[in-house]
């Protein structure tokens with residue numbers, strides 16, 4: 001799936017494709033989170049990660065090009081009684097504010113190489129001083145597994161690609177290997193991922 005309409009179709013049913021619970025790697029950031037931090041959830045889909053951050057007291061902006069996803073994110077936030085700013089936009093076109101976020105969550109957003117470079121540069125600029133960037137994505141070792149991810153290998157992440165795109169940031173943590181996913185119907189089972197945390201100087 002590579003365009004907004006395809007994601008709208010995927011999000012069109014009543015369920016949550018990746019569940020309503022946050023990504024486990026993001027959840028592990030809890031000790032680093034403080035109420036009032038400004039967070040950006042990139043490609044937030046149906047909002048599971050943005051809403052979880054909002055529940056921790058963060059001021060969250062969710063961006064995704066799927067209007068159906070953003071509508072479900074807004075509804076999930078309302079149901080949980082938290083504020084969530086949703087923006088329906090293509091990340092490559094979105095005018096990201098500069099120096100505006102203390103945390104950026106980039107969870108399972110797999111972009112074509114040129115777009116990935118554009119969005120990564122924007123993300124780096126959007127971080128405030130000392131801001132954190134959390135990344136989790138599938139790696140090429142995921143091929144053959146049925147636990148999710150894009151078919152096109154050009155869209156996949158590696159640790160070295162992450163270090164390259166976020167070279168201006170300090171690498172705090174990086175795991176590249178096998179995890180057990182339990183994230184809605186679309187991410188089930190063992191998976192090959194990179195999970196990394198960077199910090200802006």
Ligand SMILES: C[S@@+](CC[C@H](N)C(=O)[O-])C[C@H]1O[C@@H](n2cnc3c(N)ncnc32)[C@H](O)[C@@H]1O
Pocket residue numbers: 004007018023042043044045046047048049063064065066069089090091092106107108109110111115
């Ligand atoms: C695998 S889903 C992950 C959703 C969410 N991050 C999560 O972990 O539940 C990938 C998301 O990236 C979004 N996406 C992909 N390319 C995008 C782009 N160029 N601009 C905005 N959103 C995009 C899709 O619409 C989709 O919601």
